[in-house]
Amino acid sequence: MVSHRNTTSSLLAGFSLFLFLTCAAPAQAASAASGSVFLEDLTSFELRAMVAKGATTVLVPIGGTEQNGPHMALGKHNVRAKALAGQIAQRLGNAVVAPVLGYVPEGSIFPPVAHMRFSGTISISEATFESILESTARSFKQHGFHHIVFLGDHGGYQKSEVRAADKINKEFAKGGDFHALALTAYYEATQAPFIRDLRAKGFSDAEIGTHAGLADTSLMLAIDKSLVRMDLLAEGAKTGPSDGVYGDPRKSTAELGQIGVRHIVDQSVQAIQEAIKQGN
Template sequence: MRRPVLTLLAIMLAGARLDAQPAAPPRTPPVFIDELTWMEIRDRLLAGTKTIIIGTAGQEQKGPHMVTGEHKYVLQHTTERIARTLGDALVAPIITYVPEGSWETPLRGHMAKAGTITLPEDRFIELLVHAAKSLRAGGFTTVILIGDSGGNQNGLKAAADQLNAAWKDTGGRALFIGDYYTKSSADIRTYLGSLGFPLETIGSHAGMVDTSELLFVNPSLVRRDRLAPNGGSPDSGVSGDPTKATAALGKALVQIKIDNALAQIRASRPTSGGF
């Protein structure tokens, strides 16, 4: 008779141990609309979330040590942080097809490297306008346009201008947040210079800036065994010294982008609540 009693006692004790486990923390609701159902998006709209962020990245070569989607992974981090800080914004899927040059020979710039995809400027602008109008039709009233690459900036501004002209007196508005890239690029150079890094070490593409940011947001996508000053060869596609990159630097550089974007958004929406 003792064995059934002991077995019952063991089961009760096991249940008590399970009951004593702390409850899992509640999952933070997603802000990317492709992680939400249409009804969840509708409910967020009804609750006052009327701003949508469209981020544009770039499918381009990033030297021998970084994946070609570097801009996308950085934007997934920064746009989520921006949306959560604003508190009334969601994020559209990152747009990775952007102007990168021409596929006509002779190939130049990023297009000379395998894996780069380009979109003509007019098609890029048209893509942005159609995406924004789609989201406006779904109930969003403010569309924020942010680009993580220099070649995106003119098209983003042109799209915002077109949208604002089309939406005049309708309650819709497009905001081109150029400070995310242009101001931040200057601020980042100043910051790194204050730490003693010369401009040739900082570089301008796939160097210590891009590499530091990716080391922070997704280090598994950096091929550490391929890190070399200027990519290790004249035709590497790298400007600068990615061997000086660190995740700690990346955290600071990404924060500069987020802070500049938030400041410009807030300045552009002075009457909005919650800021």
């Protein structure tokens, strides 16, 4: 016969284990989140502590919501910019990543031109876009950051990034402790060096393309293949400009995309480090 005392002890032990397991899980999750480079994962107090310890560079990934043909999701730029900014921040060791800006200039809405001719593309004016970048920079200066880096995954707004960074640098020129950088090296890495390597592997410019072609699609496969409709690529039907595709994505692979990822991360890290060293 089991004693009442033993039964009570067993129940107490079981309850204690339950409390430990239920309390430990949130604590472990909080601990993991505090080690993230993504601002959205952090509490205000965790971020303040990181800045105090020297994480005074903030990366602002800029994507865009636009059509990418029948085989690739509208959020391509947003997902890619966040993932690559995360890799760059990890390499830098003293940076955090701001939320992705997914609303960008995509051309005229009325009448619709370029990507706006396809469902799902969102466009804002260049003036609005640049104003958002400027306000973002001022916000981070207020919180103790010394460097803000605009890194854009889309070619259409690179000049706007430069204009916004120039305006911020003029505004805070007297203080000398805050600088904005339009990281054009990020986008440039997806062009000449990546295209050169793809050509070396035997791909033609017609295949590599400029939008939703082999280069663009391979980069997405390397970052998040769930955004690419592989069944459509496998069917082998060639798409073209009338479908929003400029290039031929049918031979795209994650392995090819990794070539572009390496170029982007390496060149971006180097450009940021050089700019900070020069006080820009």
